[in-house]
Amino acid sequence: MTADLKSTTRAGDVTPIAPGTAPDRRPRRGRYGVHIFLSAVCLAFVAPLLLAVYTSLRPYEETARDGYFSWPDKLSLDYYREAYTASGMGTYFTNTLIIAVPAVIVTLFLAAFVAFAVSRLNIRGGLALLMFFTAGNLLPPQVLVTPLYVLFLKIDLPWWMSDSMTLYDSYWAVILVNIGFQVGFCVFVLSQFMRTLPKEILEAAVVDGAGVWTQFWRITLPLCRPALAALATLEFTWIYNDFLWALIFISNPDKLPITSSLNNLRGQFFTDYNLLAAGSILVALPTILVFLLLQRHFIAGLTLGSSKG
Numbered sequence: 001m002t003a004d005l006k007s008t009t010r011a012g013d014v015t016p017i018a019p020g021t022a023p024d025r026r027p028r029r030g031r032y033g034v035h036i037f038l039s040a041v042c043l044a045f046v047a048p049l050l051l052a053v054y055t056s057l058r059p060y061e062e063t064a065r066d067g068y069f070s071w072p073d074k075l076s077l078d079y080y081r082e083a084y085t086a087s088g089m090g091t092y093f094t095n096t097l098i099i100a101v102p103a104v105i106v107t108l109f110l111a112a113f114v115a116f117a118v119s120r121l122n123i124r125g126g127l128a129l130l131m132f133f134t135a136g137n138l139l140p141p142q143v144l145v146t147p148l149y150v151l152f153l154k155i156d157l158p159w160w161m162s163d164s165m166t167l168y169d170s171y172w173a174v175i176l177v178n179i180g181f182q183v184g185f186c187v188f189v190l191s192q193f194m195r196t197l198p199k200e201i202l203e204a205a206v207v208d209g210a211g212v213w214t215q216f217w218r219i220t221l222p223l224c225r226p227a228l229a230a231l232a233t234l235e236f237t238w239i240y241n242d243f244l245w246a247l248i249f250i251s252n253p254d255k256l257p258i259t260s261s262l263n264n265l266r267g268q269f270f271t272d273y274n275l276l277a278a279g280s281i282l283v284a285l286p287t288i289l290v291f292l293l294l295q296r297h298f299i300a301g302l303t304l305g306s307s308k309g
Contacts (some may be wrong), residue, residue, distance in 0.1 A: 038183060050075060056080065056278035063274060079278035083265060087279055091254065092261040093286070098171050098237045099246070099257055103178040104232055111186030111231075112178070112224065116216050118187070119194040130191055136184040145248055147249055148177065152249060163252070173249040174257075178239050186231050193227040229297030237287045 009113075055068055057075040083089070114133065118126045155167040162170035202215050210219070221228075243259040250256055265272070265279050291298065 002040055013305065027093055052087070052277045052280060055274050058274060060272050060274045062156075079275050080282060083275055083279035083282055086275075087261040088265040089258065089261050089282060091259040092256060094273070095171075096240055096257040096259075097176050099178070100236055103175045103182070103298055104235045104240050107179050107182045107186055107235055108231060109182050109229055111190055112221060112228070113216070114183075114187045115190035115194055116220055119191040120197075120215070120220060122213070133184040133187040136181075137188075141244070145244075149248060168249060169251045171250075171255065174242075174245050177245045177249065178242065182235055182238070186235070187232060190224060190227055191222060197223055226297050229294045233291055233294045233298045236290055240287055 025152050038040075051068070055063065056079050057077070059074060059076075060074050062073055063070070063239075114129070117123055118130045123129075149168070152168040152173050153166055156165060157167055157170065158171070159165060161172065164170060165175075197220065201219060205215050205219055241259060242257070246257045246260065253260075262276065262279050262283065265276050
């Protein structure tokens with residue numbers, strides 16, 4: 001006598017299913033509402049970007065006459081060429097890379113050191129140290145603007161490090177500030193990720209004679225690659241889009257980052273918003289490119305460590 005197939009509908013209840021029939025796998029009605037909500041949220045985020053792209057492809061005279069939501073008579077890339085040359089975007093982009101790339105690398109390197117010590121080593125006061133780094137993220141950065149401004153004016157640097165001979169009006173000032181404000185967040189994320197790694201891996205390495213540096217550099221750090229890639233994407237985006245610190249600590253216009261180049265597209269009495277839209281799209285392209293290159297690792301870094309076991 002053959003046993004009938006059964007499916008469990010809830011804990012303790014069993015409903016018989018006729019032989020040869022498959023269970024109903026149709027999506028629940030509630031999922032349709034979730035998909036509609038997520039689609040609406042996605043459209044709300046993408047709509048301004050699509051409008052900016054659409055605006056940047058049309059002449060200003062046309063949008064002034066027919067409106068921004070009218071059907072186009074002509075589409076061209078002239079504004080992109082004009083925005084790149086008129087704003088001097090190449091120089092500003094180089095300045096941004098000089099600031100963002102070292103800041104991201106040093107931030108992740110220092111954060112990985114601290115996170116490893118807090119999460120994988122039995123050091124005294126590890127929890128208090130983690131709370132200290134986490135609490136630093138709660139401090140509004142605007143509070144430290146004046147003290148840092150005065151401090152940077154009093155710190156001397158050699159001529160080959162700064163044209164102004166001080167920390168103020170140099171790339172180092174913006175790099176140090178970004179490292180100081182971003183390392184706390186990275187320590188918190190990396191420490192939580194490292195706690196999910198199996199302890200048996202380090203215990204086996206210790207048995208084989210591995211020192212602390214080997215445990216960190218050759219074992220733990222490679223396993224944290226998804227988390228590091230996700231943090232690198234976020235940190236590069238945040239530092240790349242920073243406008244406050246460069247505006248305060250750099251007075252030389254030739255050293256300003258790319259976010260300042262958009263000011264060059266604004267006229268004294270008139271602003272071509274179609275040209276400004278094209279410049280904004282050009283400024284946003286590097287961050288989009290970084291996300292696309294690290295997308296696989298970024299998503300893995302968001303999902304790994306969400307559950308243990």
